[in-house]
Amino acid sequence: xxxVSVIVLGSLISLPTFSQEFQDHxxxxxxxxxxxxxxxxxxxxxxxxxDTLPGGCEKVAETKEITVHAGxxxxxxxxxxxxTFDTQEFQFKPCTKLTVHFINDDSIRHQWxxxxxxxxxxxxxxxxxEVSGPAKISGTLILPPGDKTYLxxxxxxxxxxxxxxxxxxxxxxxxxxxxxxxxxxxxxxxDYKITLPELLEKAHKEADLPEPVVAVVPVNVPVVIKxxxxxxxxxxxxxALGLFVTPxxxxxxxxxxxxxxxxxxxxxxxxxxxxxIKKIKQ
Numbered sequence: 001x002x003x004v005s006v007i008v009l010g011s012l013i014s015l016p017t018f019s020q021e022f023q024d025h026x027x028x029x030x031x032x033x034x035x036x037x038x039x040x041x042x043x044x045x046x047x048x049x050x051d052t053l054p055g056g057c058e059k060v061a062e063t064k065e066i067t068v069h070a071g072x073x074x075x076x077x078x079x080x081x082x083x084t085f086d087t088q089e090f091q092f093k094p095c096t097k098l099t100v101h102f103i104n105d106d107s108i109r110h111q112w113x114x115x116x117x118x119x120x121x122x123x124x125x126x127x128x129x130e131v132s133g134p135a136k137i138s139g140t141l142i143l144p145p146g147d148k149t150y151l152x153x154x155x156x157x158x159x160x161x162x163x164x165x166x167x168x169x170x171x172x173x174x175x176x177x178x179x180x181x182x183x184x185x186x187x188x189x190x191d192y193k194i195t196l197p198e199l200l201e202k203a204h205k206e207a208d209l210p211e212p213v214v215a216v217v218p219v220n221v222p223v224v225i226k227x228x229x230x231x232x233x234x235x236x237x238x239x240a241l242g243l244f245v246t247p248x249x250x251x252x253x254x255x256x257x258x259x260x261x262x263x264x265x266x267x268x269x270x271x272x273x274x275x276x277i278k279k280i281k282q
Contacts, residue, residue, distance in 0.1 A: 037139070045139035046128035047117065050097070054121055056145035057095035064098050066090065068112055070154065070164065071105035078181045081163030083110070083154065088183050090152070091169040094145040101138045104131040111154045114168060118144055147171035 037045040053060070069086040078084060083106070092098060104110045112129040119125045127141045147170065154164035167177045179186045194202070256264070 043132070043135060043137040044128070044130040045137060046124075046130075047122040047126055047141060048139045049121060049127075049142055050099075050140040052121060052142070053095070054118055054142060054144040057142065059095070060097045060142065061093045061095040062097070064092055064096055065101065066098070067101040067103065069103045069105055070110040070112065073105065075163050075181075078163055081181060083159050084163040084181055085112070085152075085166050088166045088181050089169070090166065091173070092143055094143060094147075094171050096143045096170075097140065098143055099138060099140045100127075100129060101136060102129040102131060103136045104134060107133050109133070109156055110159065110164065111156060113153055113155050114141075115151045115153075116148070117141070117150070143170050145170075147174055149173040149175055149177060151177055 037048055066087075070083070071086075072083055074086045075081040075084040100112060102112045109130065109132045111131075114127040115125060117125050117127060122141070127139065129137055129139050131137050150168045150170065152166040152168050153160040163181050165177075165180055167173075167180050167183065176184045178184050
């Protein structure tokens with residue numbers, strides 16, 4: 001009976017811990033203004049806009065909701081990737097009111113950021129969802145009019161480069177973005193079998209560059225290094241002028257203070273410049 005009581009008590013104590021493994025941030029966000037929502041658990045929404053229509057939208061075309069997962073396990077089907085979203089491409093009508101439910105399945109921070117939005121409505125031109133650790137957060141935006149393709153990615157260092165990148169097309173879009181996993185080809189295609197010399201040769205051929213020129217130095221030709229003499233002609237002339245002028249300066253500045261000497265030199269320099277200018281004008 002004591003053993004059963006201990007097990008029950010332990011389970012009751014553990015319940016709060018298990019309940020915190022996955023958090024829903026929707027109900028505990030604090031509004032900081034300008035569409036910036038934040039909570040103490042590390043969740044954040046920037047550019048939240050459920051009401052204001054972008055210029056060119058007379059009304060909300062339709063209301064949509066999507067759920068996007070982020071994590072390491074979604075990258076397993078993409079060789080060479082470490083983190084990805086579970087969806088790499090989205091498409092909606094212009095002026096759609098879109099609510100994004102962003103779920104982080106990892107124990108590290110991830111983001112779902114959309115760039116290129118009009119800055120008069122979305123601060124810094126972006127809509128930003130961020131979660132630290134396993135949790136969910138939601139935000140809403142109204143998509144602009146027109147056909148355009150927007151970048152969606154995680155801005156944490158190296159997460160986009162490791163695969164956490166997608167595209168969102170409004171209307172027909174205006175083309176595809178490069179290096180979207182399972183959607184478009186990489187700008188630089190990974191090849192784990194090719195050697196470095198082969199990779200360099202391939203890059204030269206693809207860029208249509210001339211073969212690199214290697215300078216060949218004959219083995220038996222002596223290399224002569226000309227050393228400059230310590231006493232060059234300029235040095236000798238400078239020493240001679242110094243020896244000649246020094247006694248005259250000593251007599252001239254005898255009994256003068258440092259400030260008087262400096263003042264005299266400045267006056268002398270000024271006179272020389274004025275004299276040179278007069279000769280040039282003549």
